[in-house]
Amino acid sequence: xxFGLPLHTGLIVGGAVVLVIVVLTLWGFSFGExx
Amino acid sequence: xxxxxxxxxxxxxxxxxxxxxxxxxxxxxxxEDYILAGRSLGFWVFTILIVCSxxxxxxxxxxxxxxxxxxxxxxxxxxxxxxxxxFCIIVFGVKLQAVGKERDYMTIxxxxxxxxxxxxxxxxxxxxxxxxVSLIYLVGQYTAISIVLVWLFGIPHWxxxxxxxxxxxxxxxxxxxxxxxxxxxxxxGILILGVLFMAPFVVxxxxxxxxxxxxxxxxxxxxVEPWFPSPAYAEYAFxxxxxxxxxxxxxxxxxxxxxxxxxxxxxxxESRYFKWSPVIAFGVYAAVMxxxxxxxxxxxxxxxxxxxxxxxxxxAQDFAFISGVEYAMPNVALWALFxxxxxxxxxxxxxxxxxxxxxxxxxxxYRNIFRPSAxxxxxxxxxxxxxxxxxGGTLWLAINPPPMLAWLIWMGIGVMLATFAVPLLAGxxxxxxxxxxxxASMGLGLVAATVFGYWHQFVAPLPVHFSLYALxxxxxxxxxVSLLTAPNSQDVLDNTRTGWFIQSR
Numbered sequence: 228x229x230f231g232l233p234l235h236t237g238l239i240v241g242g243a244v245v246l247v248i249v250v251l252t253l254w255g256f257s258f259g260e261x262x
Numbered sequence: 263x264x265x266x267x268x269x270x271x272x273x274x275x276x277x278x279x280x281x282x283x284x285x286x287x288x289x290x291x292x293x294e295d296y297i298l299a300g301r302s303l304g305f306w307v308f309t310i311l312i313v314c315s316x317x318x319x320x321x322x323x324x325x326x327x328x329x330x331x332x333x334x335x336x337x338x339x340x341x342x343x344x345x346x347x348x349f350c351i352i353v354f355g356v357k358l359q360a361v362g363k364e365r366d367y368m369t370i371x372x373x374x375x376x377x378x379x380x381x382x383x384x385x386x387x388x389x390x391x392x393x394x395v396s397l398i399y400l401v402g403q404y405t406a407i408s409i410v411l412v413w414l415f416g417i418p419h420w421x422x423x424x425x426x427x428x429x430x431x432x433x434x435x436x437x438x439x440x441x442x443x444x445x446x447x448x449x450x451g452i453l454i455l456g457v458l459f460m461a462p463f464v465v466x467x468x469x470x471x472x473x474x475x476x477x478x479x480x481x482x483x484x485x486v487e488p489w490f491p492s493p494a495y496a497e498y499a500f501x502x503x504x505x506x507x508x509x510x511x512x513x514x515x516x517x518x519x520x521x522x523x524x525x526x527x528x529x530x531x532e533s534r535y536f537k538w539s540p541v542i543a544f545g546v547y548a549a550v551m552x553x554x555x556x557x558x559x560x561x562x563x564x565x566x567x568x569x570x571x572x573x574x575x576x577x578a579q580d581f582a583f584i585s586g587v588e589y590a591m592p593n594v595a596l597w598a599l600f601x602x603x604x605x606x607x608x609x610x611x612x613x614x615x616x617x618x619x620x621x622x623x624x625x626x627x628y629r630n631i632f633r634p635s636a637x638x639x640x641x642x643x644x645x646x647x648x649x650x651x652x653x654g655g656t657l658w659l660a661i662n663p664p665p666m667l668a669w670l671i672w673m674g675i676g677v678m679l680a681t682f683a684v685p686l687l688a689g690x691x692x693x694x695x696x697x698x699x700x701x702a703s704m705g706l707g708l709v710a711a712t713v714f715g716y717w718h719q720f721v722a723p724l725p726v727h728f729s730l731y732a733l734x735x736x737x738x739x740x741x742x743v744s745l746l747t748a749p750n751s752q753d754v755l756d757n758t759r760t761g762w763f764i765q766s767r
Contacts, residue, residue, distance in 0.1 A: 230471045230472050230475060231471065231472035231473065231474070231475030231476045231479070231486070232334065232475050232486050233486060233487070235488070236334060236486055236487055236488045239488045240334070240337055240488055243338075243341055244341060244548065247341060247345060247348075247544060247548075248541060248544070248545065251348055251540045251541035251544055252541050254352060254540055254541070255537050255538045255540070255541055258534075258536065258537040258765070259765055260533075260534045260537060
């Protein structure tokens with residue numbers, strides 16, 4: 228259980244949020260400021 | 263219902279907005295200042311402007327209402343909507359800001375006209391559809407503002423609309439995007455801090471998240487699942503996997519290319535803002551939206567346990583946030599602060615929409631189609647008159663809102679997706695996309711969105727959001743017509759940085 232949610236719900240929703248943040252952070256690191 | 267402190271706080275809030283408008287008016291010397299704040303927006307003003315342009319008037323009320331009625335399967339809205347701000351910045355913003363600065367674009371229509379070498383037809387078509395969609399959206403925003411003011415002060419609906427309309431129109435007309443962006447920074451700050459402060463109280467008063475989820479699971483076990491099973495077995499259980507896919511595309515892409523959102527990228531001062539603004543916009547917006555959603559869950563738990571009763575109206579779920587805060591925070595001063603937060607959320611989208619309508623009319627239709635020789639001062643005056651006209655017309659409509667207002671607003675977002683997404687994406691990333699392809703794509707998208715939207719509402723429900731069919735039709739028209747027509751000149755494609763990349767190599 229995850230805050231009273233089934234584990235799979237917590238993992239799927241939490242995983243989606245983390246994935247988005249990771250992708251957007253990678254975007255930030257790969258952004259070339261010179262262009 | 264309102265206490266003196268509520269009047270004082272709201273009065274103070276309005277005075278701050280008018281003061282910003284007055285300060286901003288001194289910075290307006292030409293149309294570029296008015297429409298794009300002289301391309302001078304700094305990092306935080308730009309980032310918060312994008313977030314608050316997406317964050318509509320119904321955010322607080324609608325998001326918690328959706329949480330109240332549908333539970334966790336609706337949580338994806340809290341990822342898709344904040345993601346639309348990041349999508350807009352990365353996929354559209356990076357190129358458009360750079361090209362826009364080089365080629366002096368004032369609006370997205372300038373880009374479409376330049377890229378597709380269609381200075382009149384495509385510009386006119388996109389400006390007109392942009393104006394219609396924005397006006398529909400605007401009626402919804404004004405209706406939301408009046409709901410808040412009527413509920414707060416017990417004043418007549420028309421009076422609430424006139425008060426809000428005069429203040430917003432006042433600072434937007436005199437201060438243009440300078441006023442809109444700086445008032446939005448204040449409004450966004452109030453909204454973000456207010457929700458971060460208040461939502462935890464509602465969740466705690468309902469017994470905490472673990473207890474709330476237990477109660478939700480007791481109402482319907484699927485309320486704690488990530489989606490509802492397909493096909494939908496109840497009216498509230500529409501968030502099935504296939505629906506969520508179409509809903510995600512609609513919100514993420516459709517909101518990102520909405521005229522009042524995408525035009526903001528042209529006003530950013532420096533391209534380096536696009537490095538971290540996507541993750542910051544997402545993080546801030548998602549944190550606020552998750553908390554608002556949790557208040558909806560909390561209020562559902564309180565109602566199920568018989569602790570709280572929502573007003574006996576058709577749209578009772580939209581009162582979830584209001585009722586939850588009223589229950590959890592009986593302190594009058596905090597209550598007054600809450601009133602300002604709701605108004606800030608609603609007003610920050612309304613002013614941007616009004617300015618967008620005024621801009622598209624004055625710059626794209628009046629200046630670029632009817633009177634190319636019009637001097638800058640004349641265009642500036644027409645912009646201001648158009649803002650006043652847009653405010654007057656939509657206020658009048660909001661006094662007697664069309665019976666299908668909610669449907670019209672959803673139609674509006676669907677139309678944005680079906681008309682703007684393909685021409686913009688294909689224009690930026692596919693060198694084979696032609697002007698005729700863009701016109702066909704926009705035209706067919708508009709017609710298909712209307713037909714499928716009508717079909718879904720009045721004939722038979724479709725399994726996925728109607729706009730997805732219209733988007734497919736729009737994409738098909740773009741590909742087929744572009745392949746059959748001559749490509750645009752290589753010079754134009756190079757100058758507009760067209761190609762399968764985001765940043766120039």
